Amino acid sequence: MAIEGQTNVRSMRVGSGSIDGLGRELGRFAVATMELPWALVRDRLGATPAVVLEAGSMEIETLDRQVAQAAGCDTLLAIGGGRAVDLGKYASWKLGVRLVTVPTILSVDAFTTPAAGVRRDHRVEYAGTASPDPLVIDYDLIRQAPADLNIAGVGDLLSIHTASFDWELAERSAKSEYPFNADAVARARALVADLGSKADAIAACTDEGLQAIVDGCIRLNTICLPAGHFRVEEGSEHYLFYELEERLRRPFVHGWIVGLGVYLLSRLQGNRADDAVEFMRRVGLRHQPKDLEISRADLEASLLNLRAYVERRGDLWWTVINEREITGAWVKEAVGGLEF
Numbered sequence: 001m002a003i004e005g006q007t008n009v010r011s012m013r014v015g016s017g018s019i020d021g022l023g024r025e026l027g028r029f030a031v032a033t034m035e036l037p038w039a040l041v042r043d044r045l046g047a048t049p050a051v052v053l054e055a056g057s058m059e060i061e062t063l064d065r066q067v068a069q070a071a072g073c074d075t076l077l078a079i080g081g082g083r084a085v086d087l088g089k090y091a092s093w094k095l096g097v098r099l100v101t102v103p104t105i106l107s108v109d110a111f112t113t114p115a116a117g118v119r120r121d122h123r124v125e126y127a128g129t130a131s132p133d134p135l136v137i138d139y140d141l142i143r144q145a146p147a148d149l150n151i152a153g154v155g156d157l158l159s160i161h162t163a164s165f166d167w168e169l170a171e172r173s174a175k176s177e178y179p180f181n182a183d184a185v186a187r188a189r190a191l192v193a194d195l196g197s198k199a200d201a202i203a204a205c206t207d208e209g210l211q212a213i214v215d216g217c218i219r220l221n222t223i224c225l226p227a228g229h230f231r232v233e234e235g236s237e238h239y240l241f242y243e244l245e246e247r248l249r250r251p252f253v254h255g256w257i258v259g260l261g262v263y264l265l266s267r268l269q270g271n272r273a274d275d276a277v278e279f280m281r282r283v284g285l286r287h288q289p290k291d292l293e294i295s296r297a298d299l300e301a302s303l304l305n306l307r308a309y310v311e312r313r314g315d316l317w318w319t320v321i322n323e324r325e326i327t328g329a330w331v332k333e334a335v336g337g338l339e340f
């Protein structure tokens with residue numbers, strides 16, 4: 001399947017069973033994966049990889065050691081979720097070899113973005129650029145993952161709701177770091193509206209629903225890659241996540257915590273918060289602190305620290321956090337409707 005527009009995905013192979021025999025096309029190949037997805041796929045590839053790299057720590061030193069093990073391979077086959085895909089992207093970029101990506105879960109959009117999310121001293125960094133050829137979307141395989149984790153893939157698309165608003169706000173305050181692009185914002189919002197029109201299919205993880213998430217991620221790339229940044233999709237809702245991650249030093253289901261960010265920051269923005277919540281309810285996107293095991297005390301402390309946090313970092317874009325003060329009274333009210 002050919003892909004239109006500037007995107008990171010060179011080609012796509014779609015349909016249940018599309019992983020069967022895939023290994024026979026790859027020459028000498030290395031697999032980047034984790035135990036669970038590998039167990040689902042290994043006997044269906046029709047060929048044995050030269051080496052299997054297990055995604056674990058994403059610290060850059062660990063990744064470089066793993067890349068060395070894959071030297072001499074023609075293809076990096078990434079099979080799994082965000083970490084396995086990021087390891088595959090990083091290794092294929094470092095080695096300069098073809099990348100084939102098989103997401104076994106749609107929880108994060110790593111399978112469509114060019115750079116690999118890695119860690120240096122626990123902080124996220126984006127390294128390199130790699131494009132899957134092909135991206136393999138096997139619906140039955142993806143449906144073996146928990147439905148609410150596949151639906152988590154919607155989080156980084158719904159974040160357009162708050163992030164695009166942040167960009168407009170920055171533009172009005174003459175603080176935008178990039179030339180403002182009203183057309184990009186309009187296209188991003190249309191993407192969210194189209195997702196909303198498939199809410200039932202997404203909630204049920206039908207072929208159509210899973211494909212809607214994949215297509216949404218690819219469409220987002222056609223907006224963001226030509227611009228050279230993800231301003232329409234990343235804003236204050238992600239900055240709350242960064243603060244919480246640094247505070248609590250543990251991983252979260254990305255789409256869920258972004259959903260929590262959309263819930264809270266759309267309120268701070270005065271930006272149709274009820275619509276965002278209704279969208280999450282219809283597609284089944286979990287976002288409650290209870291789901292994320294975040295205590296009320298931690299969430300309140302995080303919100304109260306949020307402006308100081310973004311100002312201290314200095315590398316984050318201008319958002320509502322810079323403009324509207326987060327008071328104790330606002331925090332009490334905003335978290336009042338959440339479940340802990």
Ligand SMILES: [Zn+2]
Nearest residue numbers: 156238254258
């Ligand atoms: Zn994100």
